[in-house]
Amino acid sequence: MSDKAALTIDGKVYEFAIFTGTEGEKAIDMTNLRAQTGCVAYDPSYANVGSCKSAITYIDGEKGILRYRGIPIEQFDTEKPNFVEVAWLLIFGKLPNKKELAAFSKKLTENAAIHEAMKYHFEGFPITAPPMAILSAMINALSCFYPQFFTIHEEDVFEDAAARLISKIRTIAAYSYRSSRGRPFIAPHPKLRYCANFLHMMFSEPYELYQVDPAVEDALNLLLILHADHEQNCSTSTVRMVGSSRANLFASCAAGVCALWGPLHGGANTAVIEMLQSIHTGNISPEDCIKMAKDKNSSFRLMGFGHRVYKSYDPRARVIKKQCDKVLATLGVNDPLLDIALKLEELALKDSFFQERGLYPNVDFYSGIILRAMGIPVEMFTVMFAIGRLPGWIAQWREQHLDASSRIMRPRQIYIGNKQRDYIPLEKRG
């Protein structure tokens, strides 16, 4: 293949360099497109746009490959690392050695509590407040308490900021659940590991410690790892967009939470369970559900199916599906929603509509079944996704800030409104 792409406009030929990523992915460098040709590239949902060069996560959507810093996602299931190790890997680019991991874990432990003043913020939210709204607001509020991280020039300072955020998101998430149930906050336990500590803050009661089941801890650890990064998805691109203005890490990640909330993105894990529940209660049959998803006159979609990048089975969904049986059996849970999900998948995968469009289960299709078995309430599902995705957001924010060539992100538009016209005073308007 040539290392140049040619574009002809009005008979004039313009050349653009082609460059190749580590895995052979070709890209046309369009950075000077407008300066050279006067035209902009129109691609409203960015399906063909590479917004950055990144060394963090690799996806091959056709082959169903996902790798964190080169390591296949399946190895995080078989090798069973701790979520904190994977967070470090994503952020700093290599697996931590024992000393690095111990130092980072210590920082997480030391920063697990939130400022006492922040606890009062929870009182200001209605009891029915969506946990994602609380999470975003509280992460943004961290900016008020740690202005020393507004500009980060040194690696140590960055690590401190990252540790604070990764540790505190867990506390904020658990406290949003506690306040929604009118329960007292449970302080983080310095002896517990990342996932166990979260479960403790969610489910312990004063004078009655929640006994963390190792099977639940392991399953949560794996779920968080599987969600930890996914290159330039909607929420990550949001974090980079906000970060590109040099907004601080907390503000950028708070924006990421908002983007994740939507049902086409992280909110799909909640929507899947609602869909499965509605089949379970007899409101709709699995066959009708598939029919509705195919109906062009209906806005209904098979939630947890389809992906912008994957046109084959999402490798995360494969791992989670495998875990479902195991976790449910270990916990002695018999969830009828799992059978419904399996039935829906079977119907969809043999249907030409889904086959032709490359629609397969994505990460959200089976994750809710495991979360339910752990006792995590449905309204917290997308919050769990956010806790998992946070290291990815931090890694991407760091990569962007270390890239001396990165500029403020500012797309163009194609204006289709009125041509110039005169203002009409109110008394003269019809």
Ligand code: CMC
């Ligand atoms: N059910 C029925 N039809 C679908 C679905 C679905 N879940 N997903 C895509 N399609 C159809 C769509 O109607 C279109 O058909 P046609 O070509 O005839 O117009 C075709 O497939 C392509 O869809 P698209 O909307 O152009 O694809 P996209 O890349 O813009 O959207 C998506 C990707 C994930 C938003 C979409 O597949 C979807 O809405 N899925 C359901 C929501 C969901 O599960 N989201 C979680 C995504 S994975 C985790 C994450 O990123 O958070």
